[in-house]
Amino acid sequence: MIAGPIAAADWLVIAPVLLPIVAGAVLLMIRHNVRWHALLALVVLAAMAGTNGLLLRMVLDKGPVSMTMGSWLPPFGISFTVDALGAAFSLTASIVALVCCAYSVRDVDATGRRYGFYPFLMLMMAGVSGAFLTGDMFNLYVWFEVFLISSFGLLILGSEKAQIDGATKYAILNLVGTTLFLIATGYLYGTFGTLNMADLATKAGQIGEAAPLMTLATLYLLAFSMKAAAFPLNFWLPASYHTPPVITGALFGGLLTKVGIYALLRTLVMIFAAERLVLAGVIGWVAVATMLIGALGALAQSDIRRIAGFLVISGVGIMLAGIALGSSGGLSGAIFYALHSMLALSALYLLGGLMRQRGGSFSLHRLSGLYGASPILAGLAFIVSLAVAGLPPGSGLWPKVMLVRAALDVGAWQIAAAILLSGFLATIALGRVFILAFWRVEVSGDQTTTAGALSALGCTALVVLVLAMLAMGIAPEPFIRIATTAASGLLDASAYVHAVFPAGIGS
Amino acid sequence: MQTLIFRTATPFLTCLMLMFSVFVLLRGHNEPGGGFTGGLIAASAFAIHGIAFGVPAVRRALYFHPMAIAGFGLFASAVAGLPSLLFGMPFLTGLWSAPSLFGMSVDLSTVMVFDIGVYLVVVGSFTSIALALEDREHD
Numbered sequence: 001m002i003a004g005p006i007a008a009a010d011w012l013v014i015a016p017v018l019l020p021i022v023a024g025a026v027l028l029m030i031r032h033n034v035r036w037h038a039l040l041a042l043v044v045l046a047a048m049a050g051t052n053g054l055l056l057r058m059v060l061d062k063g064p065v066s067m068t069m070g071s072w073l074p075p076f077g078i079s080f081t082v083d084a085l086g087a088a089f090s091l092t093a094s095i096v097a098l099v100c101c102a103y104s105v106r107d108v109d110a111t112g113r114r115y116g117f118y119p120f121l122m123l124m125m126a127g128v129s130g131a132f133l134t135g136d137m138f139n140l141y142v143w144f145e146v147f148l149i150s151s152f153g154l155l156i157l158g159s160e161k162a163q164i165d166g167a168t169k170y171a172i173l174n175l176v177g178t179t180l181f182l183i184a185t186g187y188l189y190g191t192f193g194t195l196n197m198a199d200l201a202t203k204a205g206q207i208g209e210a211a212p213l214m215t216l217a218t219l220y221l222l223a224f225s226m227k228a229a230a231f232p233l234n235f236w237l238p239a240s241y242h243t244p245p246v247i248t249g250a251l252f253g254g255l256l257t258k259v260g261i262y263a264l265l266r267t268l269v270m271i272f273a274a275e276r277l278v279l280a281g282v283i284g285w286v287a288v289a290t291m292l293i294g295a296l297g298a299l300a301q302s303d304i305r306r307i308a309g310f311l312v313i314s315g316v317g318i319m320l321a322g323i324a325l326g327s328s329g330g331l332s333g334a335i336f337y338a339l340h341s342m343l344a345l346s347a348l349y350l351l352g353g354l355m356r357q358r359g360g361s362f363s364l365h366r367l368s369g370l371y372g373a374s375p376i377l378a379g380l381a382f383i384v385s386l387a388v389a390g391l392p393p394g395s396g397l398w399p400k401v402m403l404v405r406a407a408l409d410v411g412a413w414q415i416a417a418a419i420l421l422s423g424f425l426a427t428i429a430l431g432r433v434f435i436l437a438f439w440r441v442e443v444s445g446d447q448t449t450t451a452g453a454l455s456a457l458g459c460t461a462l463v464v465l466v467l468a469m470l471a472m473g474i475a476p477e478p479f480i481r482i483a484t485t486a487a488s489g490l491l492d493a494s495a496y497v498h499a500v501f502p503a504g505i506g507s
Numbered sequence: 508m509q510t511l512i513f514r515t516a517t518p519f520l521t522c523l524m525l526m527f528s529v530f531v532l533l534r535g536h537n538e539p540g541g542g543f544t545g546g547l548i549a550a551s552a553f554a555i556h557g558i559a560f561g562v563p564a565v566r567r568a569l570y571f572h573p574m575a576i577a578g579f580g581l582f583a584s585a586v587a588g589l590p591s592l593l594f595g596m597p598f599l600t601g602l603w604s605a606p607s608l609f610g611m612s613v614d615l616s617t618v619m620v621f622d623i624g625v626y627l628v629v630v631g632s633f634t635s636i637a638l639a640l641e642d643r644e645h646d
Binding site for chain 2: 007008010011014018021022024025026027028029031032067068069070071119
């Protein structure tokens with residue numbers, strides 16, 4: 001029953017989850033010593049990014065790695081199994097969280113700290129990394145709950161009326177989603193007698209018509225689409241993401257919907273590959289609708305945070321398009337787009353926060369003359385807008401090129417057209433922000449707004465994200481390579497299965 | 508609550524429930540019970556105490572803030588998985604030792620530390636919720 005000794009390097013698999021859990025626990029214990037919170041959080045997030053980087057390098061060098069907790073043998077123990085997909089997502093998430101945490105040092109006031117912004121942030125990051133790294137279906141559910149509960153805490157920090165209102169919608173929809181996820185997982189266990197993803201990936205192909213796999217795949221599609229805010233289950237996102245402090249919006253918009261996309265990739269592409277093929281048409285149209293609804297919604301809004309919320313939805317549609325295509329090119333495009341989107345959408349929220357610092361408002365009716373007031377911010381805003389809209393030299397271009405090509409290869413013209421059209425609409429929406437907030441001559445008269453100086457730390461945080469996006473846009477080859485490795489790992493799970501069961505299943 | 512019977516009985520009940528919760532916690536390794544169940548019993552003991560003598564009395568008696576207790580529990584549970592690193596085993600592998608104490612062998616293990624951590628998480632978080640609810644009654 002006891003497996004042989006393992007190398008200390010294998011502990012990298014668990015380190016990105018263990019670090020934030022321990023840090024969150026310590027922060028809970030020193031809840032009232034708020035001076036240490038930000039510093040400890042920054043150090044731990046930097047350590048997380050470091051371990052995630054090492055993990056990604058190890059996975060790219062040696063293929064997927066796995067560790068089963070407590071020396072139990074898989075599939076009975078809970079395995080953490082990391083392939084290029086999980087490691088790349090986890091690394092990007094920890095970098096975004098690190099940058100957001102640096103921004104938050106000036107943005108979160110003493111009350112927010114006493115109510116536990118940093119402990120919640122740590123536990124949310126534990127949940128997000130856990131979801132990316134785990135190799136067990138029920139464990140994935142547990143990590144979903146961990147980051148959901150922490151995100152409830154972050155969402156209502158400050159207890160304003162609008163926040164409670166937004167949080168109610170967020171909480172109810174997400175609880176329905178996770179309940180569906182739990183039901184599907186119970187059903188899955190009843191059908192297969194196992195929850196280990198590697199085991200499932202093998203058995204789902206063999207069980208054939210003997211089990212209601214279509215029901216399972218559809219349930220998972222519904223549950224995770226709800227979490228990812230895909231049409232028609234997207235309305236909770238713009239209703240809630242603009243209510244908390246901008247830093248919380250940046251974290252949620254950057255990371256949480258991507259966990260839904262990740263879970264969809266894992267279940268529908270790796271485990272239920274045959275069922276995904278049947279559902280591809282539905283997913284394709286859902287993707288088209290999500291892209292367009294998101295982009296149109298962004299056009300109709302005048303609050304920068306709401307515009308960012310709708311652009312998050314539009315991006316979810318683009319990633320779903322890759323899942324609908326299911327080819328190597330489509331999946332790599334979707335994975336690359338997810339990595340880009342974590343950076344770009346967080347950057348967009350941070351940009352909103354900085355515009356508010358300088359111009360005193362989130363509303364396009366009030367913001368004006370920022371170009372004269374702060375040329376640096378205007379430059380950053382220009383690059384962020386290009387990246388989010390998918391124009392060169394931003395990072396959004398290449399994944400969209402990959403997706404459009406993959407769509408045209410199989411003649412899915414509606415997907416290709418929707419990607420291009422939604423990019424066009426997003427360009428107009430962000431161009432509108434730029435024209436009104438930056439180029440418009442300062443509107444005088446209404447002096448209720450409180451303009452101030454930009455915080456240097458906040459600007460640095462945004463600059464880091466902008467540099468990362470430019471690197472992705474100008475030198476995309478390494479990222480494309482990672483995305484392609486990740487996609488081929490999903491399409492052919494044999495290396496993933498071999499990492500969990502070195503001696504083969506059933507021996 | 509100002510009932511004489513309730514106020515007289517509560518200290519005994521609280522003591523009994525706390526002792527029983529530790530018993531349930533320790534017996535839980537091989538039999539029904541464990542950290543979660545034990546923690547719930549202990550949290551209900553504090554809740555009863557709060558109903559009888561008021562929330563400030565419980566907070567004074569606990570000394571630490573309930574959330575800090577929960578934080579320490581989480582810390583203990585997470586750290587309980589670490590010693591297996593030294594032995595080249597995966598995270599959370601149970602390590603046992605049975606030192607002899609007054610002629611009796613006592614089984615100590617990292618599993619027990621983990622379970623005590625769970626106990627403290629449950630005690631801390633549920634007491635926190637219960638006390639917050641009882642606080643509101645007087646508003």
